[in-house]
Amino acid sequence: MADFHQNGVVATLHNLRERSLHRVERELTSFSATRPITLILPSLFSELEADALDNIVQQLMEVPYISNIIIGLDQANEEQYRHALKYFSRLPQQHAVLWNDGPRMKAIHERLDMASLAPEQPGKGRNVWYCIGYVLGARNSSVVALHDCDIVTYSREMLARLVYPVTNPAFPYVFSKGYYPRIADGSLNGRVTRLLVTPLLLSLEKTIGHQPYIDYLKAFRYPLAGEFAMRTHILADIRIPWDWGLEIGVLSELWRNFSNTAICQVDISDAYDHKHQPLSPEDAQKGLSRMSTDICKAVFRKLATDGVTFSHETLRTVKAAYFRTALDLVEIYHNDARMNGLSTDRHKEEQAVELFATNLTEAGNSFLETPDATPLMPRWNRVLSAMPDILDEMQGAVAADMAEYG
Known part of the structure; x- marks a missing residue:
């Protein structure tokens, strides 16, 4: 049963299950008559071959309030792009498929790169x-929502509840972040949130003292959720990372630009x-290993911009505090899971903690050695200042791709 607890930092809108999806x-x-809604779907081509995306598209076909759907397609050749256009053609909403690996979008990327404005690395961040x-560039939406294309348990209600807070004109919010329990196949999931982010924030608080930014991140029940919605007018002035720190990076930008009441x-x-x-302990550039490092860097970087000073001694203390806190949480999560008829593998949970502790140190050392390194992509306001015609060029490139290959 849902509670109605508020943390006092950001508003939490619960599901008290007293209202039908139809009414929402x-x-x-x-609302969408005056606040048109666009949905962004960043996708790999491989996700078109999975059941999850097929269900998502089937669900979206029944959604009456979405005006536009933008699909960012990565890792696709020409034949696969043609297939994607056919795959998404069943959507009744106006939609566009960005072929990020196509010659036209590559030409735009190269033009941006010549001006040192292009994202450095491919991935979800660059796609978004x-x-x-x-x-x-389309200039036809007031609200933009985003979610992943691999959600196995997707339903229309997820999207409706996600966009409602920023679409209702009586609400003050410019950004809404989804949250949920990560449960599947009788297990408690969400290892990076449970075993890295939560104990990391608690250990940082113990080590460096009270910081409003830490309070802010702690207020989110699932800070790594990939589902969020926002008013379109804020998009041009946020910088997002191209790496695995995307979700933390977006929250950090909202912290920088807006009051918590929004x-x-x-x-x-x-x-x-x-x-x-996968946990990927054998390869620090893949899986949860890479994700944990990028997330730690994102947190350290943001705290530094708020005036926090880090040293090797500080990092050693943070690691020690993190390790003890994370192991305590392993026990708590095990008890929570067992009481609810779920399971956790303590051995694998502690293996994850050990890996995350190592990566925390690596992330901290990397930050200290190269403090000016940043994975943040330029704000679109900056890009438009340098290249006023770039959005129109992108609109033309996508339209030409869809006309030629559709």
């Missing part, structure tokens, strides 16, 4: 960045499952 969608349809640029989190699902990343 009816209101959203009314180009989709944001396309949305800004930010909320919303309960969008009773259970959530998606494609699981």
